[in-house]
Amino acid sequence: MITLAETKPPSKIVYSCYYTRSREGEQFISEHVFSYQIAGTLTMTDGLKDYVFKEGDFRFSRRNHLVKFFKQPPENGEFKSLSIYLDQETLRKFSIEYGYKAEAHQETDAILELKPHALYKSFMDSLLPYLQENQAVNENLQAIKLKEAILIILQANPELRHILFDFSEPGKLDLESFMNKNFHFNVELKRFAYLTGRSLATFKRDFEKIFHVSPSRWLLQKRLQEAYYLIKEKGKAPSEVYLELGFEDLSHFSFAFKKMYGLAPSKV
Structure with a gap:
């Protein structure tokens, strides 16, 4: 990748x-x-x-x-x-x-x-x-x-x-809608913050008000939930899914998946 x-x-x-x-x-x-x-x-x-x-x-x-x-x-x-x-x-x-x-x-x-x-x-x-x-x-x-x-x-x-010649920066967007659309992109939090028109500190504060959890934890849970759905309901292989959902490598994905669901993604 x-x-x-x-x-x-x-x-x-x-x-x-x-x-x-x-x-x-x-x-x-x-x-x-x-x-x-x-x-x-x-x-x-x-x-x-x-x-x-x-x-x-x-x-x-x-x-x-x-x-x-x-x-x-x-x-x-x-x-x-x-x-x-x-x-x-x-x-x-x-x-x-x-x-x-x-x-x-x-x-x-x-x-x-x-x-x-x-x-x-x-x-x-x-x-x-x-x-x-x-x-x-x-x-x-x-x-x-x-x-x-x-x-x-x-x-x-x-x-x-x-x-x-439009030099304007991203305006303040609906954070919940934006994150639900873009959670599968593997970019740093500062990039998500910029694209939603916020400083990193404001992004984190607004995020926790909406989702009641830190951005990093929410992203991991959201990606794993989507992975479970794609593997179980769509029949996709773990080797396909981890790339689609922003995980850096298969071993990290498998470890996080097993920790959340109690079994390896290949056993779903």
Whole structure:
């Protein structure tokens, strides 16, 4: 399992390429991401909706969302994708330089499929010679390419300015509803706090008022209850369930399950 919940890429332009082996994991999308699926299939879910991207597809991932992903190489081939991370600092500078701003906050899906466009393809193709030879894209060239990516997105999808230049942070959300939707994501409490519009201290205080138990204990119990249901009622294997529900490894899951239910998950 590849867990990217609390990490940021070292470069804002990331080329992903590997052979035959499928990969899965989860990720907190901290910045907007403009991506091109070169080969293979990427399946993503935000807990409400599944998104599937195949060879030739373009996508825009919105910041401040939690997603799980499954990367599958094509038969006898390589999984390849190219992603451009549009960070807030770059977008703020662009907004000032070119006079763009969001007119209103827009609620849309976490992942947006972009219609194929000649500008998108030519832009992504221009990056491949640098990345396929394992050359680092130098800082000045990277800054130019990020600006070019923003201009191209605005040319092809001008309505995305309301998302690109919306610099507001998450507002205070209904904590109970949010946690019941996202409990299966393996992220730190500070990330849950941020996404619900709270400081960590306020998050913990509000949480205990609603659930009458600490966040850590509630998350463990909730995940184990869901695991029991999936194994007993849906016939899923423990090796499938622990990944779905945010446990870091099978042994930790089995130990916690046995402690709560008095038997190993394989005996349910």
